[in-house]
C-alpha cells in the first residue's frame with residue numbers, strides 16, 4: 001500500500017482521541033497505533049506532516065512530533081525522509097519496541113546467545129497475511145462481545161471455514177463435524193483423553209513426531225511402534241519410494257490397539273507422503289481391527305512437489321483428522337482442529353472442558369480469514385522451502401558425504417542416517433559449535449534412532465550453511481575424541497516442534 005493520509009481524514013478517524021487521561025502526545029500515538037492495528041489506517045501510507053496535523057487538530061506541533069517519535073520507537077511508523085513517515089508494524093528487533101531482544105531470540109530462529117535452533121521445524125509467520133486477518137477479526141469482534149465468550153466447539157465462522165475447506169478437497173463436512181483447538185498437539189490430547197484409557201495400546205509410526213509420542217506416553221497408554229521402511233539407497237530410482245510398511249501395520253493391528261496415530265501427509269520426520277493405495281489399505285485394516293485411526297494432517301499443506309493425494313478422511317467417515325495452521329501460517333496462532341463424525345465431536349467437546357473451556361475468540365476470528373484464504377501465502381512459502389530443501393541436501397552431500405539422506409516429498413525436515421550411532425553425542429556437543437539439535441531417539445521408543453538425525457530446512461539458506469558446517473565440526477570433534485561418543489549425559493532439555 002502507498003499513498004498518504006490527509007490531516008482531515010486522520011482527524012475524522014481519530015475521533016475523540018484526547019481523553020485527558022495521559023499526556024496528549026501519548027494519547028495521540030495510542031489511538032493512531034490502534035487505527036493501524038485494526039486496519040482502519042492501512043500499512044504503508046504516509047501520515048500527515050506534523051505541521052498540518054497540529055493545525056487540523058488544534059494542538060501544538062511539539063505534541064504531534066512527540067507522538068510520531070513514540071510511534072517510530074514502537075515500530076508503527078517508518079523513519080523515512082523528513083516528518084512523513086509511513087505506517088508499518090513492528091519487525092523483530094525494531095529499535096525501542098522493548099520486545100526486540102525477545103523477538104530476535106524467538107525459539108525456532110536464533111536463540112539469544114546466537115545459537116542456531118535445529119530442534120524446531122517451524123517457520124516465521126506469513127506476516128502480512130496474518131496481520132491483515134487480525135485487523136479484520138478486530139472489526140468483527142464487537143458482534144460477539146454480548147455473548148459469554150465460552151465455546152467448547154469453537155466460533156462458527158471458523159468451524160464453517162474449516163468444514164468448507166474439507167468439502168472443497170472432496171470430503172463433505174459440516175461445521176458440526178469440527179472442533180477448534182489450540183493447535184494439533186492440543187487436539188491429540190483431547191482425542192487421547194476421549195478414546196484411549198490407561199494401558200490401552202496406541203499404534204504409532206516409528207519414527208514419529210516426538211510430542212505425539214510424549215502425549216501418548218503421558219496418557220498412560222502403551223506405544224506400539226510400527227517401523228517405517230528404510231530410505232531407498234542413494235542412486236535408486238526416485239520413483240521407488242519407500243512409503244509405509246502396510247504388512248507391518250496389518251500385523252500390529254492384530255493386537256487390536258485402541259488407537260493408531262499416523263502422519264501420512266509429509267510425515268514428521270521423514271517428509272514422506274503416503275500413496276492413496278496405502279491409505280485405502282490402512283483405513284481398511286484399522287476398521288477391521290476396531291482401531292480408531294487418528295490422522296495428523298498438520299503438514300498437509302507443505303506439498304513441496306505438488307504431488308496428488310486424497311485426504312485420508314475421504315476413505316472412511318469413521319476416522320479422526322487433526323489439522324493446524326501452525327505450518328501453513330504460524331505456530332504462534334495456536335489454532336488447530338479436529339474433524340470427525342458429529343457424535344464423536346460431541347464427546348471430544350465434553351472431554352475438552354476438563355482441559356480448557358474454549359479458545360480465544362479474536363484468534364479464531366482471524367483464523368477463519370486465514371482458512372478462507374489458505375492458499376494465499378503458500379506459493380511463496382513453498383518456493384522458499386523447496387530452495388531450502390534442495391540447498392540443505394546439497395550442503396549435506398558436500399560437507400557430510402557419509403550421511404545418507406532421503407529427499408522429502410514435503411514437510412520441513414530431512415531425516416538423515418548417520419555413519420555411526422552418534423545422534424545423542426552430537427546433540428550434547430551441538431551448543432559448543434553454535435547449534436541446538438533434537439537427537440534421533442526423541443523420535444522413537446526404547447532408544448531407537450541413535451543413528452538418525454532430523455535436520456529441518458526452515459532456517460534461511462545462509463544459516464543452513466552455517467548449521468551444516470557446525471554439524472561437520474561436531475562430527476569431527478566426536479571422531480577426534482571417541483570418548484565423547486559414549487556420553488551418558490542427556491542432551492540439554494530441548495523443546496521440539
Ligand SMILES: Cc1ncc(COP(=O)(O)O)c(C=O)c1O
Pocket residue numbers: 121182183184185186209263268296298299323324325326331335336497
Ligand atoms: C506432525 C505434527 N503434529 C503436530 C504438531 C504440532 O502442531 P501445533 O503447533 O498445531 O500444536 C507438529 C509440529 O511440528 C507436527 O509436526
